[in-house]
Amino acid sequence: MTTYVALLRGINLGGHKKVPMADLRDLLTGLGHGDVRTLLQSGNAVFTSEERNTARLVTGLERAIAERFGFEVPCLALSADDLRAVAGRNPFPPTSVDPSRMFVTFLSGPVDPERLAHVDPHGYPPDEYRVGERELFLRCPDGMGRSKLAEVLGRTDLGLTATVRNWNTVTKLLAMTDA
Structure with a gap:
């Protein structure tokens, strides 16, 4: 099971x-x-x-x-x-920002780096992102609603099914898997 x-x-x-x-x-x-x-x-x-x-x-x-x-x-x-492995790959220390302002975009497969070549991970301070194995990690200290990086990433066609969850939700889901 x-x-x-x-x-x-x-x-x-x-x-x-x-x-x-x-x-x-x-x-x-x-x-x-x-x-x-x-x-x-x-x-x-x-x-x-x-x-x-x-x-x-x-x-x-x-x-x-x-x-x-x-x-x-x-x-x-x-x-x-x-899910535990995804959490372990998070490149942003959870203490570096409010967990409600840290996000994981879960993907149906690995992202082709060419699809993100136009998006500088450091070009939208204070926001930044990192590519994981089948996920993108996004840190938006001022919130996703104000993030130019989140807007650019949201418009980028990755050719995959994608859905975003904030870090609070990820940790709650992890806790539910252990219950």
Whole structure:
């Protein structure tokens, strides 16, 4: 049995693509997953599964969401071990900035460096980013809403499914995988 974290992209924002968390829990349980828990209203779920193939797990989840809710939602899934590894790769010390102003963009695969070649990681002070294995780490001391770097990165086509979580959410999800 593997513990997973599912990250749904772009749900429950401004009244669009509504996916109530109780319904998401029911959907995951109906797919045969166990110990299903959700965090916040933004599409974060922790659950256990017999499935070992993450791509199959994501495909099944995306298909089930489309069938139940009538719209497509890109999803990512990481094992608890993968999420711990992401946290361990964070190049920014958590004490260097308010954790609500530090972000991880989770990606469906490794980013092609050419797609980010135009974005200087140090060219938008005090904001900065670093590329991980299948994630981008972003530090915005003044907040993401004021960040020119976040704006540029948000407009950059990485050719991958991507979804952003702040460091508080990442650490809460980690704690849920240990519970």
